[in-house]
Amino acid sequence: MFADSSNLTLLLSDPIKLSEILYQHGARERRNRLVKIIEAEALFNKQSKFFLSREQLLQRAFKIQLRLLELLHQHNWTEIEWHHVGQLMDDPLPFTLHEGAFIPVIKNQGTKEQIKEWIPRCERYEILGCYAQTELGHGSNVQGLETIAKYLKHTDEFEIHTPNLQASKWWIGGLGHMCTHAVVQANLILPDDHSKPKGFGPHLFIVPLRSLNDHKPLPGCTLGDIGPKVYGGFGSIDNGFARFDRVRIPRSYMLSRNSKVTSDGKFVPAKHDKLSYGSMVALRAIMPETVGWDVGRAATIAIRYCSFRRQFNPDEHGLERPVITYNSVKRRLFPILAQAYAILFAGCEMKQLYHTMLDRLVNEEDISLLAETHSLSSALKAVSTWDGVRDMEEARKCMGGHGFSAFSGIGHIFANSAPSQTYEGDNYLLCQQTARGILKHVLSGSENKDYLLPRSSTYLNLLKEGSQEFCKARCQVKVATDWLDHNVQIEALSRRAASLVAELVEKFRENIDWNDLNWHCVRVTRAHAELYIINAFIRKINSIEDVAISNILKHLSQILAMHYLTEVSSDLFEIQFVSPEQIRLLRDQFSKSIDDLSPHVLHLTDAFDFTDYELNSALGSRSESPYENLWKAAQADPTNIERKDDVNLEFTKYIKPMLEFHKKIGNSKL
């Protein structure tokens, strides 16, 4: 039952076998083909972008987009190839939201006629759109949006209006400089029976923004870029603002698959609100997998560099120790590697669940998977982005001084991933969603004996034990290796999760204000997600036939589980499930498993099979030594090139006067 760590000696001769498990069928070959096309063109060079200003980055982005369209046409790329090319760019581009939000929202919320009218033009890039929900004053609270869409019966039009500064649309990707159209979320206002205006809450409207002739803002639209972002993240996309001064659009521009407005200004509510809701989780459902790959890139760069880098403790030949052999480096990096694999596997399951849910919803109007998809995607998105972003910065720090060079490559991944903790639902709010879902399970379960729990939540059955029995349960670990047993790990993680849920239920039943529970919701969601991630990892392992591969993945999953357990041992103590001795054994086994993994970490990063182009790292590339790469990258810095060519503006203008300042002031004091 236990993975005997000595099995690991038979390991991975060929990391490509493991790659086949990470990549979906054909994805690797496709990627290789696409990378070859892309990396051949200087325009797509990723290292030189570190030298650019935000404005230059944007110019580069527009150039890139045009070139990509040409390539799309030339190579006749499929949708999946096109998507992959987008990922190779590393940065969101101005048209990212056109494809990722504008088109999908019209497809999902538009009537058949609207889809027929708009989508073909979108898909041929005749118009370029964005998704304009967030305002200066409101993001999370969509109900609080203040932009107005008032129906004018006499002209059969809506008037889109920004009543005050804080109602300005803000953060809208693609809006700053590029888009010609937006889907605008605005409060629908209709006249009531006495012609008094009455609000019907937020709805979606297509609003033309810029002229298709000269690209100037249309009358009534004040548009622009919201400016640079922290860490240089999202530098290539023009997140923008918009203010509308009584801008008129035809009634037919309201997206009306669900609710609609008649020509005499009557509101016709949606039949199935949930139908439209299903597609809203799309972006969130794919985020864990994306983060998984990004953590994989960071782990690969750091593990490769730390295997190369030597410092201290020279051997008899004067060769120092690779820093990856120091236990503080292993302790930091190996769980990150495990995390990358785990998030990828869990993310993959999540994506599948989403597609199954959507299929059933669209084809059978079956909403049974909706709640679980919502709750689980919230939990996995929150926990994977939190941990993933934290891990990227940790991996960067593991590389010492050179990690702080932009050429190290991880800084850029972190900068672009950081806001994933905030958009598509701020993580703290998502935790409340998950916790609410779990709470519902418990409440429904206690009312209805036959209530069926989704796979992610079967641990809630532990709560049926009754609190007496629950409190009596004790961990059965006797020797350190017992902690390798997945059953032992899962039981511990399950009891921790269940006890946190029990506390939530108790507080809820005490009528404590929900807003005072949101910290506890975070703890519940974490426990729920971590348990799910380990379970998904185990399911993946069980599906693998190759013994060498399933052994190494088992080892990796054990490390991750023990990593989680070490972090939350306090929770386990609190329910008296473990003894101090057991936690000491856990720590010992964790250390030992980390050590045992050492010979395999390079293989495990090779299995991600990242090309040098994808890593864009002087420290993590396969082809040359980090020192040579750093040297070459630095030589390409424009300031160095200018000095070589003797164009040294700073010197004559500012450094020379500085060095000669003492002459100017003579003997007087400086």
Place this chain on the structure above:
Amino acid sequence: MFADSSNLTLLLSDPIKLSEILYQHGARERRNRLVKIIEAEALFNKQSKFFLSREQLLQRAFKIQLRLLELLHQHNWTEIEWHHVGQLMDDPLPFTLHEGAFIPVIKNQGTKEQIKEWIPRCERYEILGCYAQTELGHGSNVQGLETIAKYLKHTDEFEIHTPNLQASKWWIGGLGHMCTHAVVQANLILPDDHSKPKGFGPHLFIVPLRSLNDHKPLPGCTLGDIGPKVYGGFGSIDNGFARFDRVRIPRSYMLSRNSKVTSDGKFVPAKHDKLSYGSMVALRAIMPETVGWDVGRAATIAIRYCSFRRQFNPDEHGLERPVITYNSVKRRLFPILAQAYAILFAGCEMKQLYHTMLDRLVNEEDISLLAETHSLSSALKAVSTWDGVRDMEEARKCMGGHGFSAFSGIGHIFANSAPSQTYEGDNYLLCQQTARGILKHVLSGSENKDYLLPRSSTYLNLLKEGSQEFCKARCQVKVATDWLDHNVQIEALSRRAASLVAELVEKFRENIDWNDLNWHCVRVTRAHAELYIINAFIRKINSIEDVAISNILKHLSQILAMHYLTEVSSDLFEIQFVSPEQIRLLRDQFSKSIDDLSPHVLHLTDAFDFTDYELNSALGSRSESPYENLWKAAQADPTNIERKDDVNLEFTKYIKPMLEFHKKIGNSKL
């Protein structure tokens, strides 16, 4: 004995009173005077720098330096004023290391003659220097440096030489474009009695780099900038590289206060190696205080914005709840505020200890404080930079979407603070230094009954109890408020620290390789530092007469102590010092104390008394509303200005062709 939280109602009418405690005498007025001068000039505008490329940032930096020299001359600033002006710049500048490393190292390691020769020229900026220790291949391990300084007897010169790529000096602040000289750390090679070269380890040499006439690299010197850094941090400084091809310098350029070389090539070793060592901790000793102010800025920005920002749960007037009232926001931000105060107080003590140590060292050749200064500064530097940098990013995330705008102001603080975890000793290596120091105390103490422990380490006396008694000790908490008692907190933190040290000693005695203990060293150092920080906080409180102020600070220190205790409750369980019930009480009291602090957090941030110029934040300024600030800041973005002026290169060049691409391809598929 307990601070009754109801006392807090008498609180802080006037935050300025608290400011007086945070600022050293006269510092606030001085700051105000200097800020007025600086903010009056457009050149020093900090918001516009977000629009610049790295190259433009450097140009701006050189401009700034020249202007600062003029102002220095004009205003006849004192050293302390000059230092303060430097801090107002936010960024390290090319001459930062000239003043912070080059000059001090010559003063400390040079002979009287050398000081007389070099320092006046340095202080009048006739020459500009840097400190060139790190190489591509070696940073932490100074003994491994490969640059060579070989003595040539026939010409009485040293030959400075870079034998291979990885021996290139790298990361050297100021070297990239500006410096005329460097202090180079190189391996001294002298001929032995048989004229064979023999190594004497790393020593320091002044090496001229660039011509004082035309500023071109001197023959044999290959110089340049190492390129951009992650997150846009350190963008205004020209960290550079240098390779030397048998560059000759006079023998008198070797810094020779301690060891020296005679004209016939004999090595004369240092008498007191420790004397020179004392000054090496200077930078490390002031880092905690610097981080404290930076965390203070981040906390101020986030707390102000989160008090302004409203989202969800409108009251009867439609006014939503300020997000700072949500418990997940409080739980994240208030401990950060407490941390800022705590690090400032501990950092202040650290600085004083350093100065006392240096005084005694220089005036009395008394080295008794050296070891403690070294050990404590390592611990406080490591823990304050780790926690501080983490806290900055957490504060930024608390602000939701707008936190990701560069105008939020925290991103920049984080970007410049991140490398503080790596330079002046990588934190993981520093922890080994601290742990070694503590280990020595224990070993010395067990050999010598009269061994005197430094103040930071008196908790080690607990180990004298004998392990039986130590294991019997139980926390005395019975009700939640017991956790407010400083004695209770200190005892728990002390026992945790002592038990971790005991484990270290045990492992050391088992002859486990020191390199396998470095993860444990981190745990020991953390425990040591956290205990010290809380103790320093309490010492500060005890020195304050004003009851209102000492009450609020007491409350803040309790929050921080409970924050630490919650994080490490697992350690307390492991030594069976606490029961599950006690930890539940801890959590309850922690929540309650956090809630009780709510009415005071704005005062506590006002007490830092930061000017808007210092915060440089659209979200945290006092003067205007965040939304207005964001709006204005965005309008100033060059891309928006260009569009207004109808200079819209991207449109005609790239967006127009994109929107018209469909015409080009006719009916064929895209």
